[in-house]
Amino acid sequence: MRSSQQMRDFGVVQYGAPILAETARPFGLPDEQEGADTVIGQLLDTVGRIRRTHDSSGKGLGLAAPQIGIGRAAAVAQPPGADPIVLLNPRITATSTEMDEKFEGCLSFFDVRAPVPRPLRITVETVTPAGSTATTVYERGEALLIVHEIDHLDRLLLLNRMRPGVTPIPVEEYRKTAEGTGRAWSFE
Template sequence: MTQVRPSEQMRDLGVVQRGAPVLAEPARAFDLPAERQAAEQAVERLFSAMERIGQVHPFAKGMGLAAPQIAIGRAAAVVQPPGPGTPPIALLNPRITDSSPDEDEQYEGCLSYFDVRGLVPRPLRITVETTTLEGQTVTTVYERGLARLVHHEIDHLDGLLYTSRMRAGVDPIPVEEYRQTGRAWAYEE
């Protein structure tokens, strides 16, 4: 019996894979509140997909999914922070308005590129503006691992994969060589 590759498993769960045009295009923003129903449907589909994926693969570092990853070219993403009972975050029209000069480099995975993990530098703190379903702008500051998760999803909405953030000369490693599955990202206190 042949083993199913992680990327094939994600494809079977409805996650668009690297190379698909929708992943390379900037997602279209929602006009809120006018497009409230479309935004609600996109977020619902994202949560439904995340639930399916979470039943197949554990995510100790948390998990995120952007609408283009399920073939919806709109500016919506959801992030499930690590830890039991932590409420998920829905991001509509997210935009990073500020980031700390302090960065760290950690391995990331991507559901659309799941056969490898890559060492990605990211700011330790980002400020993100999102739009509510009612059309109001909300500003939130994310730090450390949550900043990394949110930044990764916003990159998807800008048509970027994490590989575009990796340092020159650094290549992703096969998931079989990655040794941090099941562990949260580590940060200095």
């Protein structure tokens, strides 16, 4: 069974679905706290089911609400060996000029990998379910996970972030290349 079919079976919307091309609607917090909690619960449940089936221990795993068919501004990112990071109405307020380019995958088209340039440091503003604002700085691998998920909320896919002339490669080919050794992003 193809990986994309497995993701579809988990309820992950696949590439080409209209919801992936729509900007996610922010939550009005704290008034919509119950709805936000429900969406975060669904995201965490889906991530948990995927992690039990696919080893993401070295690279982490993330999922945005549009990827499970919900057009709201919520996402979770699960760095390796750490608690999930919950993102409600996230907004990147600063990025480093220092970039790195590594192969990325996406649960919404899991059969390919593509090299994507990403900032090594980002500052993100989120809203808590109680309605207060929180600002956090993420670096390296965590920055990759977070910016990838925020892109989903802004209707961008890793295909939109690749350099011109670069194309995704099948996951089988990726696994055979030097870049496909499974080396994780640095989460230090």
